[in-house]
Amino acid sequence: MSKYYLRLAWISLYKSPILSALMILIIAIGIATSMVAYTVTDKISKHPIEHKADTILRLYLSSWNLDQPYKEHQGKEEAPNRISYRDAVNLTKVHQESDLVNAQTLVAEHKAQTRTASQTTTQAKMRFMYTVNNTFFSMFDSPFLYGAPWSDEADVKGKFTIVISKVLNDELFNGQNSVGKHIILDDHVFTISGVLDTWAPVPKFFGYASFAFQRPHDLYIPFTTRVNAGLYSRNAFTYQCPQYPEEATFELILNSECVWSSMWVELNQGEDRQAYHDLINRYDAQQKQLGRFPRALPSYTRTIEEYFVVEGVVPEYTGIARWIAFAFLVVCLLNCMSLLINKFHNKKGEIGLRRAIGASKQDIAFQFASETALLGLLGGIAGLVLAQLGLSGAQQAFSFLNDSIMQMDNFTLAMTLLFSIGLTCLFGLWPVYNAMHVQPSSQLKNL
Structure with a gap:
């Protein structure tokens, strides 16, 4: 019918x-x-990354001096959303000794002329990349098409190893398994440890808020490698300082109070957030005793969703x-x-x-x-x-x-x-x- x-x-x-x-x-x-x-x-x-909504946090350290201009949110003073290299080293040790933290990663950006071993220098392209820890990929559920993240040893010793995106792998290696092959960044030869599968979190939360709806960069290298090798591009290095040095060399920035990298932590469970706040505020108090962190504002964390709200990533x-x-x-x-x-x-x-x-x-x-x-x-x-x-x-x-x-x-x-x-x-x-x-x-x- x-x-x-x-x-x-x-x-x-x-x-x-x-x-x-x-x-x-x-x-x-x-x-x-x-x-x-x-x-x-x-x-x-x-x-x-909804299933980790309450366990992944971005760290905000109250490291500005008293003369440093600061931003406000809802009438309250804001701590910088990036940290100095000195604090990055210190907090890495603090996190490793804590049973609250499941994983941590530093995230910063760099750019370099990029080419394969078979390409000439004239064929190289300037590309942006992330400098991270190998835990970045497991924390943020990055899927791998070939290979895996670099090893813990490569992270600690700063070996010249790299992870690339599927898009770049298709462009440079015709989509074939490129693990073990080489990519040259400026004058440094990096060995590919893994190729990411299609991965584009929206909004992108681990980069700059103004680029939250753009695809992630195609290259990832160890944070320690970047520091040890002094990979520094003056015109692509974003940082803030209480007092800017006259000659901003990478070494001088590393040894200063300048902030330039973000730190993300993954707690074992969301209920540990207050205990983690206590942990970083103990670190805050220690630094105050050393003559650092003079402001009364305590250090704090934000979830990804809170970060989006403060940065205005998702329009109202x-x-x-x-x-x-x-x-x-x-x-x-x-x-x-x-x-x-x-x-x-x-x-x-x-x-x-x-x-x-x-x-x-x-x-x-x-x-x-x-x-x-x-x-x-x-x-x-x-x-x-x-x-x-x-x-x-x-x-x-x-x-x-x-x-x-x-x-x-x-x-x-x-x-x-x-x-x-x-x-x-x-x-x-x-x-x-x-x-x-x-x-x-x-x-x-x-x-």
Whole structure:
């Protein structure tokens, strides 16, 4: 029986192509607008590593001197969001001796001319990279396509080893397993220990907040290697100092109070956060005794979500944008409902005749509900096409954004079709109700 009603629905749409196309277009525009808004706002506001939401923390040390200008958040003084090399070394030892910390990593950035051993210096490209500890990859759930992170020994001794992204591996090694091969950074030869699989957390939380929606860099080298080898690019080195040195050499910065690297820790459990605060504030007190950390502001931590809020990574209007898009969809469906009422009204004669030859109210309801559902399905399919075109256009306009922001997954595609059919049927209830209550006697008189 359902095939019969769908056939009737298709014939009805076919007989009025302009009106049918108009209703499908109205539904498609509403669906496309709402899904583009939902897809983008969902991706930029979703937690990038939700199962570790309460265990991964960023450390803020109150290391500024009394004369150092400081930022405020909600009327309160802010500690710097990066730490000095001296504190990085000290806290690494503190963390290793604590049973609260499961893992830790330092994160900083560097850039260098990059090429393979088979490329000439003229073929080298300037690329940015992260300098991290090998625990970075397990802390942040970075998947590996080939190989693995460098060893603990390489981390401690600062060996010339490197992890690259799948994108770079495809570019330089045609996607083949490149573990054991070499990449030259400026004049230093690094051996590839691993190749990351596709990985692009959104928003990206371990870099600068202003680049939270860009893809991560393609290169990762040991933090200790960077320090030991003095890998320093003056025009790509971001740091802040209580007093800036006249000649900012890398060695001078390492031995100063300048802050330039971020420190992330992963606690064994979220309930350990207060105990960890006690730990770093004991370190804070020790440094005060040594004449450092003169401000009264205590050191503290932030979760990834708290970090996003303070840095304004997730715009406050994301929720509003969703509601506006949904309101627009409702307006589109109301217009579609109005057209359906008009269309079904013009079929009163047909309805009266069908009722007269034995069709029940339920039969009439099934017939027009099938037509409404078919409109919702066709509108949903057209809406998905328009939504994908809209997302592609946005990706072209905002090419600096991570590609994954502008993509709908299979679950979203399926739910969009169901959403379109369901809402169209919901707004079609009144037209269908009117159609099924047409009195056959009054209509037969007019035939």
